[in-house]
Amino acid sequence: SDFEKKLLTRWIEQGAPWKEHWAFIPPTRPAVPAASRAGWDKNPVDAFVLEKITEHDLSPAPEADKARLLRRVSFVLTGLPPTPEQTDRFVADPQPDAYDRIVDSLLASPAYGERWAMNWLDLARYSDTHGYQDDLPRLMWPWRDWVIKAFNENMPVDRFVRWQLAGDLEPSATKEMLLAGAFNRNHKISQEGGVIDEEYRVEYVADRTNTFGKAFLGLTLECARCHDHKYDPVKMREYYGAFAFFNQVPENGFVPNLETPKPYMFITAADLEGPLAFLNARSELKTPQDTLRQMIMHDSAGLRKTYRLNRGLYDQPAEEVAVATPAAVLPFDTTRWPQNRLGLAQWLFDPRNPLTARVWVNRLWQEVFGRGIVATADNFGVQGALPSHPELLDWLAVEFRESGWDMKRLLRLMVTSAAFRQSAVAEARQLAVDPENQWLARGPRVRMPYEFIRDNVLASSNLLVQEIGGPPVKPWQPPGIWEDIAADKTANAFRGEFSYIPDTLPEKMYRRSLYTYQRRTIPPPTHLTFDAPARDNCEVRRTRSNTPLQALVMLNDRQVLEASRVLAARLLSDPALTAPEARIEAAFRRILTRKAGKQELKALLAYYQGERERYRGKPEAAARLLQVGLYPIDVGSDPVEQAALMLTVSVVYNLDESLVL
Numbered sequence: 001s002d003f004e005k006k007l008l009t010r011w012i013e014q015g016a017p018w019k020e021h022w023a024f025i026p027p028t029r030p031a032v033p034a035a036s037r038a039g040w041d042k043n044p045v046d047a048f049v050l051e052k053i054t055e056h057d058l059s060p061a062p063e064a065d066k067a068r069l070l071r072r073v074s075f076v077l078t079g080l081p082p083t084p085e086q087t088d089r090f091v092a093d094p095q096p097d098a099y100d101r102i103v104d105s106l107l108a109s110p111a112y113g114e115r116w117a118m119n120w121l122d123l124a125r126y127s128d129t130h131g132y133q134d135d136l137p138r139l140m141w142p143w144r145d146w147v148i149k150a151f152n153e154n155m156p157v158d159r160f161v162r163w164q165l166a167g168d169l170e171p172s173a174t175k176e177m178l179l180a181g182a183f184n185r186n187h188k189i190s191q192e193g194g195v196i197d198e199e200y201r202v203e204y205v206a207d208r209t210n211t212f213g214k215a216f217l218g219l220t221l222e223c224a225r226c227h228d229h230k231y232d233p234v235k236m237r238e239y240y241g242a243f244a245f246f247n248q249v250p251e252n253g254f255v256p257n258l259e260t261p262k263p264y265m266f267i268t269a270a271d272l273e274g275p276l277a278f279l280n281a282r283s284e285l286k287t288p289q290d291t292l293r294q295m296i297m298h299d300s301a302g303l304r305k306t307y308r309l310n311r312g313l314y315d316q317p318a319e320e321v322a323v324a325t326p327a328a329v330l331p332f333d334t335t336r337w338p339q340n341r342l343g344l345a346q347w348l349f350d351p352r353n354p355l356t357a358r359v360w361v362n363r364l365w366q367e368v369f370g371r372g373i374v375a376t377a378d379n380f381g382v383q384g385a386l387p388s389h390p391e392l393l394d395w396l397a398v399e400f401r402e403s404g405w406d407m408k409r410l411l412r413l414m415v416t417s418a419a420f421r422q423s424a425v426a427e428a429r430q431l432a433v434d435p436e437n438q439w440l441a442r443g444p445r446v447r448m449p450y451e452f453i454r455d456n457v458l459a460s461s462n463l464l465v466q467e468i469g470g471p472p473v474k475p476w477q478p479p480g481i482w483e484d485i486a487a488d489k490t491a492n493a494f495r496g497e498f499s500y501i502p503d504t505l506p507e508k509m510y511r512r513s514l515y516t517y518q519r520r521t522i523p524p525p526t527h528l529t530f531d532a533p534a535r536d537n538c539e540v541r542r543t544r545s546n547t548p549l550q551a552l553v554m555l556n557d558r559q560v561l562e563a564s565r566v567l568a569a570r571l572l573s574d575p576a577l578t579a580p581e582a583r584i585e586a587a588f589r590r591i592l593t594r595k596a597g598k599q600e601l602k603a604l605l606a607y608y609q610g611e612r613e614r615y616r617g618k619p620e621a622a623a624r625l626l627q628v629g630l631y632p633i634d635v636g637s638d639p640v641e642q643a644a645l646m647l648t649v650s651v652v653y654n655l656d657e658s659l660v661l
Contacts, residue, residue, distance in 0.1 A: 022387070023218070023380040024233070024328050026354040027394035045417040048392035049440050056433060058441040061422040066091045067594035068423075070102065072661050073415050075448065076368055077106040079115030079512075080464075081456050087593055103415055107408050110468055113152030116407075118451055118514050119367060120147050122542065123215050124164075124186045125207075127535045128472045129497075131188030131520040136258060137497060138189070142267060142279055142294050143182035145469035149278040150180075157360060157405035158349040161216065165348075166341035168297050175275045178265050178296045184208050184246065185295040188520065188536065191255050200253030202314040208246040209239070211538040216348055217329065218359040218380035218540075226312040232381035233328035237308055241324025241332070244306035245344045248299040260293035267292040280469030299340065329355060349405070355380060357397035361410065363540060365396070368414045370446035370661070371438060377541040388438045420444070447544050447660050450530035451513035454559065457653060460590040461563035462570065463510045463631065472517040473508040474500060476558050476629075477525055485522050504630060526553050554654045561646075562629025564653060568645035569634035580608055580645075587649045592657055604648055612644035 019025065032044045035051040040060060053060055064072065070090050074082040082090070090102050106112065120126075126144060129135045150160050163170070165184070167177030187207035190200045206225060213221025223229045224239035255261040267276060269285040284292060307317035323339045325332040330353045337343030348356050359380060366372035373393045376384040387393045400410050414420060424445035426437075434441060448456075458464035482500040497519075503509050516524050523534045529549045533539040554560055567590065571583040584604050588596040596604070615622040622643035626633055634642065652658060 020328070021233075021382055022390065023358065023384075024354050026352050027358060027397045029398040030391040030395055032395070033391075040418050042416055042418045042421070043413055044395065045392065045413060046419055048389055048395065049417070049419040052389055052439045053441045056439050056441075058430060058433060058439060060418065061425065061427075061430075061442040063418070063421050064423040064443055065594070069099070069421055071593035072443070073099075073103060073420075074106060075452055075456075075661055076415060077103070077115065077411065078109050078111035079118065079452050079455060080111050080459050081591075082593060084590060087589070099421070100416060103412055107412060110152055111466070112408075113148040113150075114468065114512055114514050116151045117144065117147045118449070119363075120151075121514070122533055122535070122539045123211075124183050125188075125211065125535050125538050126186050127518045127520045129519045129521070130191055130255075131536065132190045132192060133521075134190075134192050134257075135497070135519060135521040136191050139260065139292055139294060140182065140186065141469075141471055142276070142281065142292065143179055143186075145279050146176065146179050148468060151407075154406065154408045157400075157407055159405075161348065162342070162345040165212075165345045166297075169299070169338075169340055169342040175265065175267075175271060179267075179276065179294060181297040182295055184249075184297045185261070187211070189255055189261050190253065191257050191259075193254075195254050196314075197253040199314045201251060202253075202309070204251065204253070205243055205247050205249075206312075207537075209243045212242065212246070212344075214378050214538045214540060216359065217326075217355045218362070218374075218378065218384075219326075219329075219355070220379055220381060220383075221326075225309075229381075231383045234326045237321055238324050238326045240306055240308045240321045242326075242344075244321060244323045245341050247306045248304050248340070249297060250300040261295055263298040264293045264295050267294055278469070280467070281471075284471065297341070329353065351401065357401045358393055361393065361396045361400055364407070364410060365414065366541065368411065368420060368444070369440065370444040371436065372541070375438075378539075445660055447530075447546065449542060450527050450532055453530065453554075453659055454513045454526070456591070456658070457560055457563045458510055458512075461567040463506075463563055463566055464512065465507050465510045467507065467511065470515070473511045473515050474503045474517045475509050475511070476502045481525060482519075482522055506631070509630065526557060529553050550659075551654070554659070555650070558628055560653055561650060562631055564649040565626055565628060565633075565642070565646045566631050567649050568642050569637055572637045572642060572645065573634065581605055583645060584608060584648055587645075588652055591649075591652045592655070604651065607651060608644050608648040611647050612640060615640045615643050 033047045033051040035047055035054060037050055037060065041047060041050070050060065063069070067087060070082050070087055074080060086102070090098060121144065126140060128137060128140065130138050163177050163180035165181070167173060167179070167181035170177050187204050189204065206222070210222040213219045219232060219234065220229070221234060221239060221242065223232070224234045224236050226236070228234070228236050250263060251261060267279070267281065267285070268291050269288050272279055272281060272285060281292065284290065305320055307320050310316035310318050323332065323334075325344070325347060330347065330350065332343075332347055337346045347353065362372045362374050363377055366377050373387045373389050374380060374385055375388075396410070399413070400406070403409050419440050420443065422443035424443040426442050430441055437444070455464065477500060482498065513527075516527070518524070518535055520534055520536060523532070528534070529547070530553070531543045531545055533542065567587060571577055571586055574586070577583045577586055581601060585596050585601060588600070588604070619640055622639040625643045625646065626639055
C-alpha cells in the first residue's frame with residue numbers, strides 16, 4: 001500500500017536500523033521513568049504505567065473504595081471472597097499500611113495455593129481421565145496436591161519448574177521430586193485396543209514438547225513439527241532437538257484397560273508420615289498394604305535415538321538429531337548443561353534466556369489485571385501481540401529473576417501498585433480512547449472464571465468445605481450427560497464410567513471447584529459454559545465469552561439455587577436480623593462485600609415483597625421450591641418467607657457485579 005511504501009522509505013532514510021524480534025533479546029533492567037503524580041505512585045510499577053497513561057492523554061482513576069478493593073484482591077490472590085469479619089476489620093482500619101497487611105494475610109492463606117494451582121492445572125493439561133475415545137480414569141491428584149503445596153510454600157519458580165521437568169534426574173531424587181515430575185505425564189494416553197503403539201508413543205512425546213514450548217517459552221513450537229516454522233526462527237530440526245529431551249521415557253503408546261501406564265511409583269501409607277505428608281490420602285491408604293500408583297517420568301537405561309520425522313509422521317524417520325533448543329532463543333551448550341531434561345531446565349533459567357522470566361511475569365500480570373502486557377500470552381513470536389508496556393515487562397522480568405524467582409513477592413508488587421488499586425469505573429473518554437484498558441487508566445474489570453463464581457456461591461452461603469487436596473469429587477451436574485455421550489454403553493458400564501454419580505456427602509459436594517472430577521471427553525458442563533478448557537492441551541489463557549447459557553446456569557443451576565436457599569434460611573434464623581431490609585442487606589454484603597446502595601436495596605426489597613405476595617396464595621409451591629439440593633431444609637422458617645428471600649438472594653448472585661472482579 002502507499003502507506004507501507006512511505007513507511008519503508010522513511011525507515012531507509014533513517015538508516016534502516018534492524019534488531020532481532022524483541023522477545024529474543026535478553027531483558028535488561030530499564031531505568032524507572034521519572035513520571036510521577038503527587039500522592040499516586042505506590043511502587044516502581046506505577047511509574048511505567050503512569051508514563052503510558054500520560055502518553056495517551058489520560059489520567060488515572062481514583063482509588064477504589066475499600067470494600068470493592070478488598071473483594072478484588074481477595075479473589076485475585078485466593079480465588080475466594082473475603083469474609084464479613086475481614087471486610088469489617090479492613091474497612092474500619094485507618095492505618096496507612098492496612099492494605100499491605102491484608103495483602104500479606106491473603107498471600108499466607110492456604111487458599112492461595114489452591115487458587116494458583118487452578119491456572120497451573122490448565123497449563124499442565126491436568127485431568128482425572130486419560131482422554132481419547134474410552135477416556136478411562138487415571139490417578140493424578142497426588143501431583144495436584146503437590147502443586148498446591150509448592151505454591152503455598154512459595155517454592156522458587158526455578159525449582160518448581162525444574163522438579164516438574166526433571167525431578168527424577170535430580171541428584172538423590174526424593175519421592176517428592178519424583179511426584180513433581182508427573183507434570184510430564186498429564187497428557188492424553190490411549191487404552192483402546194488396535195492402536196498402533198509407536199504412533200501414540202510419538203504423540204505423547206510431541207505433547208510434552210509442545211507443552212514445554214507454550215508453557216515456558218510462550219512459543220508455538222508445534223508449528224515446526226512438520227516443517228520449519230513459517231514465522232518464527234525455529235527450524236524443524238530444532239523442534240526434534242527439543243523432542244529428543246522427552247523421547248527417553250520407557251513408555252508404551254497403548255496401555256491395557258485400567259492399568260496404570262508405566263513408569264510409575266508406589267505411594268504408601270508410610271509415605272504419608274514422611275516425604276509425602278502433605279498428601280490428603282488417608283481415605284485411600286487405610287492399611288500398610290494399600291498403595292497408590294502414580295505416573296512419573298523416568299528415562300530408559302539406553303538412549304533412544306531421535307529422528308526428524310518427515311511431515312511429523314511417526315513412520316517416516318529421516319536423519320538422526322541430537323538434543324537441541326531453538327538457537328534464536330539460546331543455543332543449547334552441551335559442555336555447560338547435561339544432555340537431558342535436567343539440562344533443559346537449567347537452560348530454561350539461564351540469565352541469557354530471553355523468554356522464561358518474561359513469559360512467567362506476563363501470565364501473572366494477565367491474572368492480576370485481566371490482560372497480559374503481551375495480550376497473546378501463548379505466543380511471544382512474530383505473530384504475537386506487541387507488549388503494551390515493554391519497559392515494564394523487562395523491569396519486572398529482571399526483578400523476578402534477581403529476587404530468586406519469588407512469585408509471592410512479584411504478586412505483592414503488582415497488587416499493591418496504585419494501578420491495581422484504581423476504581424474500575426470508566427469515564428466516557430477512557431472508553432473511547434482505551435476500550436480494552438490496555439493503558440490501565442482504570443482498574444481491572446473482567447468476568448471471573450467459573451471456579452471463582454461457584455466458590456463465591458458456596459463461600460457466601462457458608463457451604464464451602466475448605467479442605468485441601470485429596471481425590472476428586474463429583475458435585476451435582478445435570479443428569480444424563482454421560483449416558484447421552486457414551487458411544488458404547490456396555491463397554492463404559494464395564495469400566496465404571498457410564499454414569500456420572502454425584503457425591504451426596506457434604507464434605508464432598510461442597511468442596512472448592514478445583515477438586516471437581518475432570519473427564520476430558522465430557523468435562524463438567526457448567527465449567528465449559530464459562531469457557532474453562534477441556535484439558536486436552538496446554539492452555540495458558542482462557543477466553544472470556546458472554547452468552548445466554550451463562551445466564552441460564554446462574555438462574556437455574558441447582559448449586560446456585562441450593563446456596564440461595566441455605567443463605568436465606570441462615571439470614572431468617574439470625575436473631576440480629578429482624579427486618580427484611582436487614583436480611584437483604586446482609587445477603588448483599590456477603591455476596592458482593594460492599595453495602596447495597598439505597599436504590600439497589602429498594603429494588604431488591606420490592607422484588608422480595610412481590611415474591612412473598614405471590615407465594616402467599618401458593619404455599620405448596622414455596623415448599624416445592626425449597627426442596628432444591630440435599631442440604632437439610634430449615635423447617636423452623638416460614639416457607640413463604642424463605643422462598644421469597646431465597647429468590648431475592650438468587651437475584652444478587654445473578655447481578656453482573658457478582659460475576660466480575
